[in-house]
Amino acid sequence: MSSPSSDFLRTLAERGYIHQASDLEAIDAAALVGRLTTYVGYDCTAPSLHIGHLLSIMMLHWLQETGAGRPIVLMGGGTTRVGDPSGRDETRRILTVEQIEDNKSSIRQVFSRFIRFGEAGHDAAMADNAEWLTKLNYIDMLREIGRHFSVNRMLSMDSVRLRLDRDQELSFIEFNYMVLQAYDFVELSRRYGCLMQMGGSDQWGNIVTGIDLGRRLGTPQLFALTCPLMTTASGAKMGKSASGAVWLNADLFAPYDYWQFWRNTEDADVGRFLRMFTTLPLAEVSRLEALGGAEINEAKKVLATAATALLHGPEAAAGASETARKTFEQGVTADTLPTVEVPWGEIEAGLPIAPAIVRAGLAASNGEVVRAIAGGAISVNDARVTDRSRVVGPVDIVDGVVKLSFGRKKHVLLRAV
Helix, strand or coil: CCCCCCHHHHHHHHHCCCCEECCHHHHHHHHHCCCCCEEEEEECCCCCCEHHHHHHHHHHHHHHHCCCCCEEEEEECCHHHCCCCCCCCCCCCCCCHHHHHHHHHHHHCCHHHCCCECCCCCCEEEEECHHHHCCCCHHHHHHHCHHHCCHHHHHHCHHHHHHHHCCCCCCHHHHCHHHHHHHHHHHHHHHHCCCEEEEEHHHHHHHHHHHHHHHHHCCCCCEEEEECCCECCCCCECCEECCEECECCCCCCCHHHHHHHHHCCCHHHHHHHHHHHCCCCHHHHHHHHCCCHHHHHHHHHHHHHHHHHHHHCHHHHHHHHHHHHHHHHCCCCCCCCCEEEECHHHHHHCEEHHHHHHHCCCCCCHHHHHHHHHCCCEEECCEECCCCCCEECHHHCECCEEEEEECCCEEEEEEEC
């Protein structure tokens, strides 16, 4: 299509969110008059969403910010009991209802940082598909919904075909996931006047299946819009840190670690990530991404602070930035660094350096630590470790903690308790 008329699609296009769409002209027209009620679904497979979910959350943010429509956050209290096979090489672990409910409660808190909930105008709503999916009668479901699905077409979907092509097991319960997701779309259309579903590009098949089901069941025309799955400029899948997944909940991934994740962005990704993961004006983004040489590090700090402020608030972002400044520029131990508690008895007996680094979450294995020592990357209290037999003991404790470092940017405090 030519340049979008709506602020919503124009913003998404300029910031790089759009991967696929079912009918951009119709989506643009609905957004232009503020009637594009849109949902994104989030299954409750863990106590927190991770950074891979952030693109779709930002798309809901811009939907509301531009006045295009009402965002709906759909919690997958029902679909999580089945498990989405998309992007998976094996069957998802079946969680208990209690685990799903605990995860759902933990996940909810993130969204209010990005979108406004309420009852007026374009205030966002939060729904849970357990409300309707758990009440379905199986026979009625087969007669009223299942008859509209072609097994031939379902087998052609990437989420199914890739598993079958690799001779990897796909359970019958997973095979039904796209049926439930399609039904969610229809139900949200009926209950909220929802016109569009957004999600990652791996959800395209499931979303358009919902559009087709809606057509067969007489809903208004429904639409799909997906964002790209994120990789770094070097081709790596985005969203992993040295200690594992980059979670959005502060109790699983501290604000300082989150700030550092963005600070460590590859040079070639700075402009793209500023557009997608902050709300900075595009003119400022263009200025920052044009910086060269060592100045690009200042752009990375702006990215880190702006992204952290969106998720954890300006105070946490400023604290993380100041901690980094003290740690890296002044060479001091900042008490806001991530802290791992270790029994005093282990420190008193002498904790070998490799297990200590692994315990701190700075490396995945003792072997990785040994290689890092050989490369001069491991430090204790800013003193480089050259001996793999080095132990962390009482003599290393300063003000109750020991500072462990992997390279120049990854630091953790061990606190003896």
